[in-house]
Amino acid sequence: MYAKVIIDITHEKLDRVFEYSIPTELEGMLKIGMEVFVPFGMGNRRIKGYIVGFSKESEYEPKKIKTIEKIVPKSVSVQSELVALAVWMKEQYGGTMIQALKTVLPIKRQEKKKEKRYVRRLVSKEEGQRKLDEFLQKNQRARARLMAALLDQDCIAYDVLKKEQKLTLEVVQSLQKQGILEILSERVYRNPVKEYQGREEKLVLTEEQKETVETFLANERLGIRPVYLLYGVTGSGKTEVYMEMIEEVIKKGKQVIVLIPEISLTYQMVMRFYKRFGDRISIINSRLSKGERFDQMERVKNGEVDIMIGPRSALFTPFDNLGLIVVDEEHESSYKSEQVPRYHARETAVFRAKMANASVVLGSATPSMEAFYRCRMGEYVLLQLKERAAKQRMAEVYTVDMREELRAGNRSILSGLLYEKMRQRLECGEQTMLFLNRRGYSGFLSCRSCGYVVKCPHCDVSLSYHNNGKMVCHYCGYTTERPKVCPSCGSKHISGFRAGTQQIEELIRREFPSARVLRMDTDTTGGKEGHEKILSAFANGQGDILIGTQMIVKGHDFPNVTLVGILAADLSLYVDDFRSGERTFQLLVQAEGRAGRGEREGEAVIQTYSPDHYAIVHAANQDYEGFYEEEMEYRMMAGYPPCENLMAVYLSAESEDLLEKAAFYLKEYAKRIKNRENVQIIGPSAPYVGKVHDIFRRILYFKHQEYGILIEVKNKLEEYIEINPGYQKVRVQFDFNPMGGF
Numbered sequence: 001m002y003a004k005v006i007i008d009i010t011h012e013k014l015d016r017v018f019e020y021s022i023p024t025e026l027e028g029m030l031k032i033g034m035e036v037f038v039p040f041g042m043g044n045r046r047i048k049g050y051i052v053g054f055s056k057e058s059e060y061e062p063k064k065i066k067t068i069e070k071i072v073p074k075s076v077s078v079q080s081e082l083v084a085l086a087v088w089m090k091e092q093y094g095g096t097m098i099q100a101l102k103t104v105l106p107i108k109r110q111e112k113k114k115e116k117r118y119v120r121r122l123v124s125k126e127e128g129q130r131k132l133d134e135f136l137q138k139n140q141r142a143r144a145r146l147m148a149a150l151l152d153q154d155c156i157a158y159d160v161l162k163k164e165q166k167l168t169l170e171v172v173q174s175l176q177k178q179g180i181l182e183i184l185s186e187r188v189y190r191n192p193v194k195e196y197q198g199r200e201e202k203l204v205l206t207e208e209q210k211e212t213v214e215t216f217l218a219n220e221r222l223g224i225r226p227v228y229l230l231y232g233v234t235g236s237g238k239t240e241v242y243m244e245m246i247e248e249v250i251k252k253g254k255q256v257i258v259l260i261p262e263i264s265l266t267y268q269m270v271m272r273f274y275k276r277f278g279d280r281i282s283i284i285n286s287r288l289s290k291g292e293r294f295d296q297m298e299r300v301k302n303g304e305v306d307i308m309i310g311p312r313s314a315l316f317t318p319f320d321n322l323g324l325i326v327v328d329e330e331h332e333s334s335y336k337s338e339q340v341p342r343y344h345a346r347e348t349a350v351f352r353a354k355m356a357n358a359s360v361v362l363g364s365a366t367p368s369m370e371a372f373y374r375c376r377m378g379e380y381v382l383l384q385l386k387e388r389a390a391k392q393r394m395a396e397v398y399t400v401d402m403r404e405e406l407r408a409g410n411r412s413i414l415s416g417l418l419y420e421k422m423r424q425r426l427e428c429g430e431q432t433m434l435f436l437n438r439r440g441y442s443g444f445l446s447c448r449s450c451g452y453v454v455k456c457p458h459c460d461v462s463l464s465y466h467n468n469g470k471m472v473c474h475y476c477g478y479t480t481e482r483p484k485v486c487p488s489c490g491s492k493h494i495s496g497f498r499a500g501t502q503q504i505e506e507l508i509r510r511e512f513p514s515a516r517v518l519r520m521d522t523d524t525t526g527g528k529e530g531h532e533k534i535l536s537a538f539a540n541g542q543g544d545i546l547i548g549t550q551m552i553v554k555g556h557d558f559p560n561v562t563l564v565g566i567l568a569a570d571l572s573l574y575v576d577d578f579r580s581g582e583r584t585f586q587l588l589v590q591a592e593g594r595a596g597r598g599e600r601e602g603e604a605v606i607q608t609y610s611p612d613h614y615a616i617v618h619a620a621n622q623d624y625e626g627f628y629e630e631e632m633e634y635r636m637m638a639g640y641p642p643c644e645n646l647m648a649v650y651l652s653a654e655s656e657d658l659l660e661k662a663a664f665y666l667k668e669y670a671k672r673i674k675n676r677e678n679v680q681i682i683g684p685s686a687p688y689v690g691k692v693h694d695i696f697r698r699i700l701y702f703k704h705q706e707y708g709i710l711i712e713v714k715n716k717l718e719e720y721i722e723i724n725p726g727y728q729k730v731r732v733q734f735d736f737n738p739m740g741g742f
């Protein structure tokens, strides 16, 4: 037996796995993730490494292979757990061991960036003024300059003082000694807890919330730590429930990871946790550099943090006594990584929790098909909140058939009903959100007169319109001509939907000249800060109407919003993706959930060309289970996840010729290896964007009931690709149960 060992995992140069033989005294004792001493290099220096796998054979001459010395004493560290997690991820999602390790472990950068320092005034303005007078009197001009600057601005970067005020560190330190100011490192400065004084009282839980928490606590006391799905309607107070559970877990000296989609990582959200838990929390987000992320992880290793909040990568926080992982908005597609390994944070959280003997709480108002299916199968425990926390009613929802509007001569983007309701809101000073469902925007064609959508006869997904005038199915490659008139009703009004948020803003300004209109989409926000600014402006009542894409659906609580308008609800329905029904349902219900969170009741208007589509009907009724049943029938019939498993293989290359050959031979090889198992192979087909930056792309799909069988296929294909020179210039990536993809 041989062991694969990876060495020095905290450095960027991490790039190889070494083979070592296993001495007889260690046989049967070694496990994946374990830390071992091995001889390394010319001088056989003794260094530490981690075991990432085993093999019966070796490519090298047995004589040349060195032997593992021994297990590092007390090596059951969190590092080992993360290495084992990486091994699992590599197996589960494909890619190399190095890619998996780099995803899981914080990599130290070679040169450390110097930390930026800030100087902050500690004394009151009056006291500062007195000091300034004193310095001027004593003719201490440098000190006076510093004092004056700090009276102007409470907190200034040290670099600025040095450059603009020509101040030295000694001057700053002399005022520091007098207690006039403090010097903050960037890390401390960033920590918003410092700014916050005092904590708030806990809310009294509702009966439903209490029951939910009780179930968790009872299990916790018995040491039973399952995966829970907290399915609670919008505004039911899921966060309050998480916090209650978290408090219990950290009381026992354990740590907690809270995953939230990057988009809902707002100041408002974070403050709720600060108010409750103070500075024992830490946040990571995508704006942190590698070095900063590393520093955060160091804080964790030093035991300074109990709760880590962040998007999917927070899952790899090196807590050594993990008690709970919360995955808020678990249905969000941002939990799926778009880089190799293309892991799903929900599944990975479940696996990490199992290793650490921790609980998992998945939360959503619109659970993913996967999570709800697992509840039905008895794998997850269902916890339910059926009512809103402050007993507000759910929004009243109206569905408007836009085909009727066209027939009645209304060609505007706004239906008569929505226009009228918006006018009423403006009159009584309440707020409206207009949500343009643009997520699915991809080239499908639909009929404005009857709602007909051109679909693939084999796959039950909509066909995409390519610029060459052809309609193509991205699952099977089926191709047909673009119809000139609607195949169903003969109307000429068959086209794609082209309006963007900007056009809508212009229209709204024309229709309601006195209204204050805010718009939020990727064009206007300029990154996360801008995004937050627009949301707070709206929350503070600086706007009457907020127009936006799916970005506005999450994040803030707007108590004064009593109307939500959903424009083109069907746009996401006909993307060529088997999840389009699910996504549409989720988006609509989440959007409806924005209305009526305050004291006044809310209303929502759904504008659609397909009012009879089950996703829209159930969304209008806010009937999750009804939707689930119907969607599940479709998934079952078409053999899509969660009933069956789907593995996508993405191929890309500069040469289309080479790419096509590579895809062809890969499929041929796959046919030969999979015979016994009856794996279904679909494709190769070209994705919607068939070429990006002159790189051509193709997709192959593999379908089978069992995930494990697909893993076997993946492993064989990976081997084939590695030894076959034809794939040197072709990039191949695997994506299991894809959520957006290529």
Ligand code: ADP
Pocket (backbone or CB within 6 Å): 203, 204, 205, 206, 209, 232, 233, 234, 235, 236, 237, 238, 239, 240, 389, 390, 557
């Ligand atoms: P969800 O995430 O389920 O949509 P939130 O956790 O954001 O809901 O809670 C919605 C609102 O209800 C928040 O403003 C929250 O402060 C409030 N809330 C939650 N629980 C209670 C409670 N027990 N009593 C009163 N208000 C509550």
Ligand code: ZN
Pocket (backbone or CB within 6 Å): 447, 448, 449, 450, 451, 452, 486, 487, 488, 489, 490, 491
């Ligand atoms: Zn038609």
Ligand code: ZN
Pocket (backbone or CB within 6 Å): 456, 457, 458, 459, 460, 473, 474, 475, 476, 477, 478
């Ligand atoms: Zn098809």
